[in-house]
Ligand code: 2HA
């Protein structure tokens with residue numbers, strides 16, 4: 001059997017977490033990632049009949065959402081309280097592979113969390129987001145949460161209106177409208193780690209691949225780690241330019257007309273009603 005540490009998915013996961021840390025998106029234990037694994041990826045490097053430990057689905061609260069669509073699925077996920085800074089150096093402590101059990105209330109640990117750890121406190125939000133994304137895009141495999149600096153900064157100085165937020169980001173870099181033409185969902189400040197924020201995020205995820213948690217961070221979803229990372233990276237770049245320019249006299253902008261030309265050129269469908 002292949003060593004999981006040599007598998008492409010684990011290596012990419014570790015490098016992604018490391019990049020996120022280096023970019024300053026994941027201070028301390030901030031942020032979390034979950035990757036839905038393909039059956040053959042799992043079988044190639046793990047004995048699926050060997051369960052190391054059974055972990056309750058919820059850390060503190062009772063299970064109050066329906067995880068049925070994900071029963072039997074395996075996820076590679078970051079651990080609660082773990083630091084992105086350490087993922088690359090010590091993956092088997094900071095990450096785990098878990099499979100959703102038949103009862104919908106617990107997880108089989110197949111690998112990792114070697115110090116007795118468990119999945120991120122945002123596991124419910126991740127699972128609900130996977131269910132929501134998979135209902136609109138069967139290819140979706142990644143949910144990623146982090147605290148990118150400029151995106152957060154922008155939450156303090158920009159209205160949290162979804163259309164205004166997306167359009168101001170689109171105006172900051174030419175390719176933004178092409179990278180996230182569906183816009184960006186925005187949630188008000190809410191208590192994290194709860195089923196409520198999980199449900200609200202998942203509701204937005206039916207419509208958007210990006211959801212801002214105001215004054216906290218961002219959620220991204222996509223078919224692989226690169227795509228999801230790239231979405232958040234693009235938003236963060238735009239937010240940086242916004243923060244560098246918003247309070248200065250403005251003399252140039254990217255117009256709606258220019259953005260229309262871009263979406264036509266790249267053949268993407270832009271959110272209805274966003275471009276005049
Ligand atoms: O897991 O980022 O939102 C740490 C967090 C919680």
Ligand code: ZN
Nearest residue numbers: 030031216217
């Ligand atoms: Zn967070």
